[in-house]
Amino acid sequence: MPRETNPKIISNGRRYMGNMAVAGVLYTAAVFGGAFAIRNEALPQWAAILAALAPLLPALLMLRAYAIFLNGIDEFQRRIQTDAMLIAAAVVGFGSFAYGFLEEWANFPHLPLIWVFPALIGIWGLAACVLRLRYK
Amino acid sequence: MRNRLKVLRAERNWSQADLADKLDVSRQSVNAIETGKYDPSLPLAFKIAAVFSLPIEQIFSADEVAQAAE
Numbered sequence: 001m002p003r004e005t006n007p008k009i010i011s012n013g014r015r016y017m018g019n020m021a022v023a024g025v026l027y028t029a030a031v032f033g034g035a036f037a038i039r040n041e042a043l044p045q046w047a048a049i050l051a052a053l054a055p056l057l058p059a060l061l062m063l064r065a066y067a068i069f070l071n072g073i074d075e076f077q078r079r080i081q082t083d084a085m086l087i088a089a090a091v092v093g094f095g096s097f098a099y100g101f102l103e104e105w106a107n108f109p110h111l112p113l114i115w116v117f118p119a120l121i122g123i124w125g126l127a128a129c130v131l132r133l134r135y136k
Numbered sequence: 137m138r139n140r141l142k143v144l145r146a147e148r149n150w151s152q153a154d155l156a157d158k159l160d161v162s163r164q165s166v167n168a169i170e171t172g173k174y175d176p177s178l179p180l181a182f183k184i185a186a187v188f189s190l191p192i193e194q195i196f197s198a199d200e201v202a203q204a205a206e
Contacts, residue, residue: 006157006163009161074160077165134173136164
């Protein structure tokens, strides 16, 4: 199966990877910097709140990178992406809803909410790969 | 929906990548349309018709229409 040759699609993909790499480096720095500051310094509450919310900014940069990418792809590729997003939203939404009941009524161990977003991103990526293979 | 994209492309000796470049879409999109796994939007269908210089109904037909013609 030949690889993609459309220069517009290729440059859009490269721009996406570049934007995501920059946001990923900033995110890693914010997470490690914040964790280091909170564990090693006696931070006042306002500074702890700032450190805890700092990773959100690069995460928003990732969202911006994805929005730019989505605008640069064709309708069929966009369909794959939106289908994958719907699958991820359904799996994570219903999964966390069901687990919430299990926590409350069946004494399942408490899971922190921080895992919801990575689960959403992970399942979205997996669903996009599977859908892409389906249309190959 | 059925289409004659593969035949029309072969008549012109175009690869899927050639057609994708002309339509400004990905090669995978051309493949999905050709194999009937994805029905293009109306604007893309018109673009395809313009690239082949044919009326849209000579490229695309509804399943029932195509079955009736066979």
